Structures are given as C-alpha cells and as structure tokens.
Amino acid sequence: MQSITLTEGWEHYRGGLGGIWEVWRADKLPNSFFHLPWERVYLPHCFNSHDGVDPDVKYYQGEGWYRTRLQVNNPYPGGRTLLHFEGVGQKSAVFIHTEEVARHNGGYDEFTVDITEAVERIRQHPLYGECVPLAVVADNSRDLQTVPSDISDFNLYGGIYRHVHLVYVPAVSLERVHVEVRTEAKSGVGEKEAAPASALATGDAGTDAAGANNTSTAQPGFRAKISVRARLYNPEGLTGETRLTAVIRDPSGAEIRRFEKACSLPQDGMEELASFVLEEPELWSPDQPSMYTCEVTLTGASGDTGVAERFGVRHFEFVEKGPFRLNGQRLLLNGTQRHEDHAGVGAAMTEELIRAEMQLVKEMGTNFIRLGHYQQSRLVLELCDELGLLVWEEIPWCRGGLGNEAYKTQCRDMLRAMINQHYNHPSVIIWGLGNENDWEGDYDYFDKEAIRGFMKELHELSHHLDDSRVTAIRRCEFCKDIVDVYSPSIWAGWYRGIYTQYETYTRNEFEQTDRFFHMEWGADNMAGRHVEKPYTGFAEIASGTTAEERDGDFLMSGGDPRVSVLGDWSETYFCDLIDWHLKCQETMGWLTGTAQWVFKDFSTPVRPDNPVPYVNQKGVVERDLTKKEAFYVFQSYWSTEPMVRIYGHSWKVRWGKEGEKKRVRVYSNCRFVELFVNGESQGVKERNSQDFPCAGLRWDVLLPEGSNELKALGWGGTLGKNDSANTGAGNGTTVGLEAAVEDQAQLHYQTAVWSAPAQLRLTARRVAEDRVLLEAEAYDTNGVYCADAACFVRFSGAGDGRLLDNLGTTRGSRLVQLANGRAAIFAEVKPGAGFVAAVSSAGLPAAHVVVE
Template sequence: MRAAPASAARLLNTHVLRGTDRMIREQRFINDDWTFAYGEHPGAEGEPPSPDWYDVGLPHSFDLPDFREQRFYVGHGCYRRAVEVPPEWLGKWIALEFLGVFQIAEVYVNGRFVARHEGGYTPFTVDLSHVVNAGANDVFVRVDNIWNPRLAPRAGDFSFNGGIYRDVSLIVADKVRIDWYGIGVTTPQVDRERAEVNATVAIVNDEPHAVEVRVAGVIGDTSRPVARLEPVRRTVPAGATIEVELEGQIIQPRLWHPDHPHRYRLTASVTVDGQVRDTQATAFGARWYEFTADRGFFLNGERLDLHGANVHQNRGGWGDAGTRASIRRDVAMIKELGMNLIRGSHYPHHPYFAEECDRQGLLFWSELHFWGIGGEDVEGYWFASAYPIDEADEPEFEESLRRALREMIRTHRNHPSIITWSIGNEAFFSDDRVIGKAKALTTELVDLSHELDPTRPAAVGGAQRKGFDVLGDIAGYNGDGAELYLDPGIPSVVSEYHGVQGQGAGEYEVVWEHGVEVDYPWRSGKILWCAFHYKTIADGAGLQGLADYWRMPKRAYYWYREKLRGLAPPAFAEPGTAVALRLTSDAEMIPTDGTGDARLLVELVDEHGVRVVDDRAVRLTVVEGEGVFPSGRSITLSPENHSLRDGAGAMELRAYVPGTQRIRATADGLGAAELVLMAVGPRNEPRVRRLPPPAPSVTEPPTGQGEASLAAYRPVAVSSAEPLHGGGNATVTGSGAFWRAAGRDPGEWLAADLEFPYEISRVEVVFAEPPAHQWTVETSVDGRAFELLHRGEPETKARSASLQFPARTARRVRLSFPEKPIDVEEIRVY
C-alpha cells in the first residue's frame, strides 16, 4: 500500500487568496452534500427539500453503478444542495462553476431561475450575486440527457449518460476582478535563448461607476520570480469588461517537452487606488512546434514522431463521473507505455486532463464534438446524421458548436501540451443531402478557432471520406485512411488505427492494419484506437482498449510498453486455485472534496502469494466509515460482469465524510482481506445518508429503421489495390469509382468493416462489369473467422446482386475471388 501524491490544497477543499487585510478571492469545491432524485420534478425548485431524495457526491452520473451495459437511462435528474453565504460576501461576485453537465442544466437558487446551459462537455459559470442571501441558500439543478436534434453531438460511438459528472466549485471575488479564465498566455517567439510572453488579462468592473485599474503580472519558476510584465493602467467603464495586454520575456527559458515538461506560472493582479482587488494565476509552458506536409512534426526545432492513444473519459463503476485522481492515473498509464500523445476523443475533456498532460509530459489533441457514427442514420437517438437533416434545426445546432468551441478554447488555451484544436470526428457521417452544409460548418469552425487562438493549428479528425481532410490545417485519417492517403500533400496523422479487440487478456503481440507500421517521413504520427475500453451505444463496440474498462492492462498493453520503452512484460497469471485474497490501494488518504479516490486492487493468490486465474467473484464492503463505491457500501467484482479478470479486479472508492475507512474483501472459500484508509477533509455534520438505487428503466434506442447502408463510407481492408482504385471506393455511395486488385491471381479479396456488430439480413454487390468468374460473400463477427454466406457464379448480363438471408450477426462482410479478382464498384449491407 502506498500513498498517492496529494497536496495540502487538494485536501483542504478550498483556495483563498488574501490581501494585507481582506479576502481577495476564494474558490472551493462543493462536490459533497448533494441530494438527487430521478425525474423532472416540475415545481420542486420552489418547494422545501424532500427527505426522500438520495445523498450523492459529485462527480455523479445518472447510471451508477456502470458495468458497461449498452443501454442507459435517458431522461431527467435533479440535484439539490444548501450553500452557506457569510454576510461579508454580500456585495461581491458569487458564482458557481460547473466543469461539465450532460447535457442541459437549468439552475435555480432560492426558487428563482438563474441560468440554463446547453452542451455536455464544456465548463460554465452561473452568477448568484443577485439571488443569494446571508445564510443557507438552496441550489437546485435540473439536468437532462435527452437526445436533442439541435444540440451537438447528434451522433457518436460513446454513451451519453446524464448528470453533473464533473466538479462544481463556489467562487467569491471582488466586483472589480479578473474574469473567469480571464488570463490568456502566449509565447509568440521562442528559442533557447529567449521566450517572449504575451498575456491578455480580462478585467471585469461590476461597480456602478468607472474605475482606473493597474494590471501587473509576474512569471514564476518553482519558488522564484523569473520575469515581471510591465504594469498597464486602464479605465474600465461601469458594468464593462476590457482586455489588457501585458508583455515580458524569459531569458534562457526551460522549454516544455514530453521528456522534461517544465511549466512557468504567471500571476496577474488588478489594483485600484493602491489596493489589490483581485489576483489569479495560470500555468503555461515555453515551446514551439510545427506540423509539416513533407517532414512530419517538429517540437522545439527537433523532429518528434508522434505515437499516442485515443482516450474516452468513462470508466468501470463510475462511468463518465471520474475524479481528478482517476484522470491522473489515466494519463500516467499512457505515459508509462512510452507514448507521447493523447487524443481527447471526441469531445472537450475535463480541464484537469490537459493539466495532467502538461505536468506528466504528454502532448494533447483537444477535440470538439462535431461527431458522426454512421450506420442506420436514424433520427431520435445518437445514431443520427452528424449534421441536421431538418433545416429548422440548423441554426441552433451550429451555434451549439460555436459556443462549445469558444468554451473549450477559453478554458484550455494556456496548456502547453495542447498542439491542436480539432473540429470533430467523422462528421462525414452526415446525410448526403446536407454534406455540403457539414463541410461549410467545418470550415467556419476552423476559421473561428484561428480567430480565437491564432497560435495553434486546427485539425479535422476522422477526415478520410468526402473531402473533409483539406478543410483544416491538419488532416486526421482514421482506419483505412492510413493507406488511402499516402503522402497527401498536407500535414497529417493517422488519428485512429485499430490494434486489439475483446474482453479478455488477449494476445501479446499486436497486428496492425492498413500499413500503419510504416513510419513515413511525411506523416506526423499515429494514434491508437484506443487506450481503454469504453461504454458505447454501439452494441459490441468499445472493446479495443489496451486496458479494460476498469483500467486493468491487457497483454497488448505490455507489448506496446516493450516496443516503445524496451521493458519486458510481467509474468502473466496462470490458471490455478486461490488460497487467499490480497487487497491493496494506490492511496492511503482520500480527500473528501470529490477530487480524489483510492483505486483498490483485489487479487486471488496461491500459497506463494502469486496471482492465479481463479473465477471466483469477490465482494468489497466498507465495514467502517462512510466510503462509497458506485453501488453504495459494497460492490461485487466478477467474471460475469467483466470486472474481474485473470484473478484480479479493481474498483475506485470515494469518501465525502472524513474518518477511518475499513474495507473488507471476501470470496467463497477464502479468508477475508482488509485494508484501512483515511478520508481527510472538513468535518461535516453527522446524518443518516440515503444512497440511491440503480437507475430506473432505460430508453431503448430505435433500431432497424434506417435506410442507409451500414457499409457506407466505412473502412475497407483489401488484399491489394491498384493506385487510384483503393478499397475505399467500394463503400462510397453512387460514385462510379471502383476497387481493383493489384494482381490478377486467385485469392484476392475486399472486406467492408461495419466497425460495430450488426444484425444484417441483406447484402448488395455492384460490380464494375458483369462478373466473369466465381465470387463468394462471407461474414465475420470478430474480423478473423469468416462464415460463407453466398457463392456467386459467373453472370453474363447482370453486374449487381442482392442477397436476402435470415438475420445473422456480422462486423465484417468480405468478397473473395477464388479464381480471378473482379472489379467492385460498391458493396452495401443492410
């Protein structure tokens, strides 16, 4: 058992800045002491709190515990908490900061409506100054995660659980202050001798009269100042916000790099009549970089081959509602592999995620959620066209993405790890009728990102179809895009390539597809799909992680570590009979402010203390203290729900009340194992706590209603292809282009990857000319073992065939040519 890194600031649950004689600014987490109830509860915001509601802590998701079930609750949930306001706060700016609510939040204070925020992945603040009283104030938040045709994302390979699933803080500051995330730092000129530093500081004046302010800044390096920014004086009109520019330089800067991720700290202050009214600080790094079309990626003047992984935010047990400690562990696992890049797939992540990339030394691809999934293309659920098909939905949808891009850049702009703002992923999965509008919106968002942040390029992720790759500064090619776009003449990366699949430990060696093993000098790098298993609406998908949903590494994880770092794999567990349990934790202390947890690891071991593969379920129970698992005071890990594998399972424990936490692990036929941890934080008033039950009935997604081919614009694998006649031609609807094998020998083939398992009942094949040779159609669930579906004979007249058959599950549909290959214009699957 070892202690996780924890600073005093994390444990104290508050951050207070004081001047010589008064409090300047205070920010504290208020993740504890919330109550929650499923449903909309109309009018409840104006009624006294109900004793029947359940006690929860934040971050929280509607669907707890989360064992990666495909279905999830879609509807409303309501949160409530009392917020104490001391009399001396009245007259100041008082606000709530929400770092993420999926996906619509309505906020009431003391029964009065104060704000509505739409968008599930970006932070926002709610001004309470005009509605709070001294003493206890009732905060009520109504949340819904109902699919909305006018709100991005309209589609995506993910789960869309509702809830206040990121941190909430209370902020108190002066009426004359630095705005929320109001400091922007750039380093427009950097070399090894000098770094220019430009800071933009937004000053708010809520006073009823104009004020003259003096704005100054100091750059610090660890414990010492290294530069001062020349103070600037400005007059701020009443009720206005202005931006003040500060300039300075760092001599012989320590450059930020994944191998030495050094950061500086800029502290800005605003003074009126000699009195400091506010101060804020932000971390930043000095570095320069470039994506090139012919030589790859350069950081600080040196070529760096980017090799990374895509990361979704949800996790075993807690779903989307991860703590900062869990984020810290996720980033550390990617760093441990020897990778140097994370793609935040496919939405803005928690601001702390980028902070950890800064600190640990990983480059970060920050992405917007203009997102498509393809397939049936059904309105009413997240299988829809990425861009709206109803013209009436277009204005609000487009504005939701503009708003989210502004919020993402505002809250993430100072992170040195971030090297691009990506506009989305596979937005080409839009209905063909609106594809022009989807491309126009992509171009507009690229331009907006340049306007908001001229220092970073804009990427378009998943741009391997319909001409999206040329709309940004960097093209991200997913899947077969790696071989369809060789030396495309623009800066590019492989933004997704698939390596592993399955729930179990899997094979050790990874077999790459589409030629990604070749490191071309013009390609900036490649990004694995994906680091961790994730929950998704796509049945059978989400199982391509190097680690499972509970962050237990699969064998492929260690293959990557050996390949990239030269470290030999550990000894893998062998089948055996356990005689004992071993229970350990990555932390000895848990902060009670909702930012931390303890990751418990339970192992079934033999008489030598060696883990063995034993299929007994293990139950974890809090026998002392008020620690909670996502299911309450106990949780069962088992092979049946895939939370226990190869004789081990992991689960995160939280605590919102300080004190000793004693956890016991039990399994049939084995003695119990115990562990004692300490929850640390302010003492709350004791009370009986009611923990919520599992989520109510889930909403079934509409299926079997779409008219689109499941293979349309999907990746295609081929045995070979002539130039200009790649396999991708065969899944483009109505183009007239076709696939042609490079050779004319028997055994050539083409396979359409549906990307997710579907129940299919019809396949249509269109050849470039009537087939003169035998051909076969086969299907596969896993992409490896294929089952014959149809054997086609030579045809003298027809060049197309439509096959109807009893429904079968398939992920890949393959055309094979046992005699001689035939050119294929299109393959469609329904």
C-alpha cells in the same frame, strides 16, 4: 478571490419533475404525500454510473435533479457570488429556490453563473434566510439539434460529473488571463516578426528518417516573445481606477519579470498587461515539460484578486508532405486516446482516478494524446502539461450530419469555450473541429456543401481566436482540404484490410493529404482471452490500397468480410497487430505520428453484443485501469524505463499435444533477454524491432503436462529509436547486468482434448473480509476443461449479498463471454451472511454455489 469546492451536502433525484416547486415543496409541506425519493450523493456524480453498461437495459436519458443548501458569506463588500461549473451533462439549468438564474447547453465546457442578486432576494424568504436553496437540473435527453449525436460511439452521460465551486470575488475581478507565446529563430532578429508557436511548414516527405524523438529541452536557437492579456469581470459597469500587476516566474519559481499597469474602468475585452522577450527560454517538451508561471493581481477600491496561470515555451510544425517537428527537431508522435469514463462512476471520475489514469498513459511511453471527442476536465489538461503529453482536443461535433442554427450556435459556443479555457496549456497543439462528419443519420437529409461551409466557418473562428495552434478533423474526406491537418480512417487488420499492409495503406493516404496525422487504429480485444494461433485468415479479406472504416463496420454481422467479425477478439491478435504497426512506424521517416484507439475500454450504447456488453473493448487497459498485455507491447517500443514482460499472465491454461513445442512471447525494451522454463535456460536473444513478432524475443519450447514456471531476464540497457540493435546490427559490445529486470509467470499445460462445453462449474473464494470471487469454468461431458470456450454466461445471486456488476469489465458484468473457458465476477458478501450464487448459459445446465 475565495473558492469553495462543493462536494458534500447534495441530494439527487433521477427523473422529470412537474416544475421547480417540486424540489422544495417538502420545505413548506413536510407532511405532503408527494415527497420525492431524494438520494444523498457526493459530487462529482453521474446518474448513468452503472446503467451505462447494464447488459439488460438501455441507459437512462432524461432529467436528473440535484439540490443543496448553501451558506453564503461573501467577504467582499459589494462583492459578487458565483457558481463555477466544470462540467454538467448535457444541458443544465440553475435555480436559486424557484428562480431560474441560468441555462447552459453543452456537457463538457465550463461555465459560471452569477447568483449575487438571487441570493439577496432569497434571504428575504421566511423559510430560508441565510440558508440559500440551490437546485440544478442536468438533462441528457435525446435531442437531434444538439451535439454530440446520439449515434456516436459513446454514452452521452448525465449528471454534475465534474466539480462545482462557490466563488467569492470583489465587485470588479479578474475573469481570464491569457499568455500568448510566439517563438522566433535567433537568426531572424530584425528580419521578421515573431512567429506563432505553431507553423505549417513545407518540406521533403522523405527526410528525417532518423532522429525521430530527439527533442532538446535547451534550444538556444529560439527566443520567445510573451504577451500577457487579461479580461475583467465588472457586471455593474463600475467606474474608477484599478491596478494590474503581472509577475513572471521561471520553471524553478524564481521571479524574472514584473509589470504594473493602471486601468480605467469599465474595461471590455482582453487588455494587454505586459509584453517581453525571453532570450534563452527553457523549452517545453515531452521529455522536459518545463513550465513558467504568470501571476496577475488586480488591486482596486472593491478589493484585490489574483490569478496564477502556467504556460510553456515550445515551437511546433507540421511539415507539408513530411513529419512533425517540435522545437526544431523531428518528433514521431506516439499516442493514444481518451474518453472521460470509468468503471462504477461513469464520467464522474475523481481527481485520484484521473491522476492514476494519466500517469499510466505516460508510463506506457506515449508523448501524445487525443482527447476524444469533447473538451475534457481541466485536471486532464494540467496533467498533460506536467507529464509532457502533446494534445489534440476537440469539440463534440461527431457524426449525424449538421443541424439547425441552434445546433451551429452550440458548436461555435463550445469551440469558443474550449479555446478560451484551455488557451494557456502548452500541451495543446491541435484544436479538433469534428469527428466522422461524413457519417449521416440524424436527419432526413445530408448536405455535404452545408457541412463544408460550416467546417470552414469553424476553421476560421479557431484561427481568429488562436492562431498559435492548428485545426484538424478525423474522417471526413470532403472536408480535408479545409483544415490544417487531416486524419483519414485507417483500420488495418480490424474494420478493413489486413495489418501486414498497414504501411501501404498509410502511405497511400499520406500522398493524398497535405499534412497527415493518423488518428485511430487498433482492435477490440477481450481481456483474458488468448489463443495458441492468432487469427490469420487474411485471404478472406480484401486488402487493396485502403483500410478506410465505413458506416456499419462496427456491427457484429453483415457487410464485407473483416477481422472484427471473423477474428478471435483475443489479446494475442491485438498484440500482434500493435507489434506490426509499431515496428513499421519506426522506419517511416515521413510520418508525423499516430494515436491508437483507445487507452481504456469505455461504455457505448451501440455495442450491446460485445463480449462485455455495451463496452468498446479496444483499450490497452480495462475500464477499471487493469492492464492488458498490449500495454507492455507499447512499453517495449516507447518506454525508456527498463521493462520485460512474459506475454499471457492471465493465460492460466495452455493446450497442445505432448511433446509439441509452444511459443513463449516476451516483450522488452532491453537489448538482451534470457528465458527460463522451470528453471532451465532456453537461451539469450537480442532484441531487433524489425524481427516480427516480439522484436525477435520469442522462444519455441517444450512444456511438460501440468504446472510450469516461466521467468524472463532482460538487461543491457534500453534501446532508443535509432540504436543500431533496433535494426539487428548489434556490434557485440559486452554489457553489464546492473540494469537487469525480470518477470515471472505461471501456467498449466493441458494435453487432454475436449469437445463442446456441456457443463459449468462455479466456485467461490473469499478474497477480502466482505468480498468473494465467483469463478465459472466450462467442461465437456468427460469433465475435460474447455480451454477455448467463449459462450456467454450469466451470473445471478440471492440472499444477503450482491453482485458487483454493471462495471463494464471482464470481472464486473453479470452477462459476459467466457475468456479461455472461464469467467468471473466479484460479490459483496459479509462473513456469516447467507448468499447463493448461480451461473447459467444457453443450452447448459445452471450451476450454483453457496457462499460460506
């Protein structure tokens, strides 16, 4: 097999066409008046890369056309020429010149198109010959009979936003290789069949309060039965003999097994090539993600092809009314969640961006990630395997209700594709069947029994295709008895309830669910917004015994009182909420785990009024991977690498009275931390995870007016989940300084009191040869800086330059709320160019600056 990734030589036109002939009309009629404005692009490409977060318009939904010209040189006599698409949103059609060769419905699963015969036909065309004209239409038009629903809380991006490959294979080739792994306890040899790599166990909800993350990589009590199966691609139904060879390599790359098998053609369906037992396998776990390799080679008269698939050996179980176990031991699943979305590119993330993001996810200390709400890039799954991130992956049956038979067919097809394509990844433990399926809105009917019936069908289909994983859904109470694992909606301290009652809410839901897993918790937070006293108006909010989010709770007004409307949207509150959740989770021995929503801010069509318009701001990093303070709160609980972080690096101005003590927060996983203010020690504190907030690492200090320098020094090693110091029971052991880590921050302390904002000031500072930072600040009538101002401001510019906007970040939106009285945006302005920037806000005079 030969594969060529098609990244260059593409042109794009966003808009509908009268027909496929318009793509190529200029080839025959070069002087035609009807030429289209094609744009040169590179793949991957998303045609909503910027308008998805444009504060002034709804993002485009419709057709987007792509065209290129291929040089096709298949080296195999009688071979097949294929196009392999990793993802095209949302519906697509593929054309060789004007001949339609394939259609695909689904924006997130991979698909392959055989263009062999079409290529031969176009080679007879006098205009093309060896140059094969390829066109692809990607269509994300609104359609109530497709998934996901347009009322979902994320953009349904359009474009060829993942890789496309030109693939040459022999007339008969390998289409798919699956490696099935079943584990068994050694004590069970001869007594029972090997069990799947997953189990739904029964157990005691109160067990395993300790040992939450003790997953051993060497577990001699297990052996693994491995089965290798392959499916051939033989579209012409050729007959004859072929030979399949399977080579198994251990994690070091050494060959440990070799099998050969002769097959008669044609062959239909999966064929078992090898079956064997690993007596002492190296187990895959988050701490040691050991990967085996299976190399399968097909040898036949039409040519040879090979496929290499990695796999892992691990056993997991969700204990009924109890915790989660991996490789026989309890593991508390510490997770986050991901959308495939990034500033400036939308869904068309490069491999470098994906790698950087997934590395940050692991750096935060997570061992689990939910890929919401659709099948994601193959590279994401490969990195989860390599980094040791357990995965919940799901199909995009999300909100809206249940459509017609075509709608159901798409759901079935996407489930089959997801399982077929990601079957070998040891990171995957859950196939998600839906999200918020109790949320109606796409039809004038809502049939709960029909939804139940279809959910049951998908559950059974999933187990038929793969009984080594479990099924799950989030937030659909009337279907929770159908799937293996259920996540209710618990948004303590944001959409419902108060976060100090989090454990009560969670335990209540746990008692009503056989196998409980808490997906989605957190809060929106504006990067750079901090408060001296975070929101605590909990008396206004009903606490009760549930914090279940309800339809409409995401709106910025109306409905029951809730923190998402009444709160401050500050990083300060967000960090407190996270801190409380994590300190509780450490002591909840019955808990399987949770996943915070969401790792990175992402675009959404349903939140135009957010501080950064059209952005869901619940991330622990911004949409361009800039870390927020919450990232370090998670690290202080989950990371094993020594770290210390003074809260509020972006909090440039703090305020209060002269002589008033101000709280300095530090997050660290070190046993001891010492704080220095302007070079003077404020004392040493010992970390105790149950001492809220900041695990006891907080100091109330005096800050002089003006500039202040803070430094925190942490040492004494990192604290495991079950270290005695985590519960405040330190034994006084002397510790060394060799593992010391430190952090420094600067701030200005302001004692002058301000009134309402009356004026804006705008400055420009060149930060690179062609880049300028524009920063706006709010002041009152007396010229006092308004350190808590949060009004919306709008940036604009004129001249030889441009704002770098529509990025969906705090420094990448021309319309944005102030964070602590300031807002900023970058502009591209070359030296010597004439450019004038302005900032305005309702009720305030505009300010401008000439960029020198």
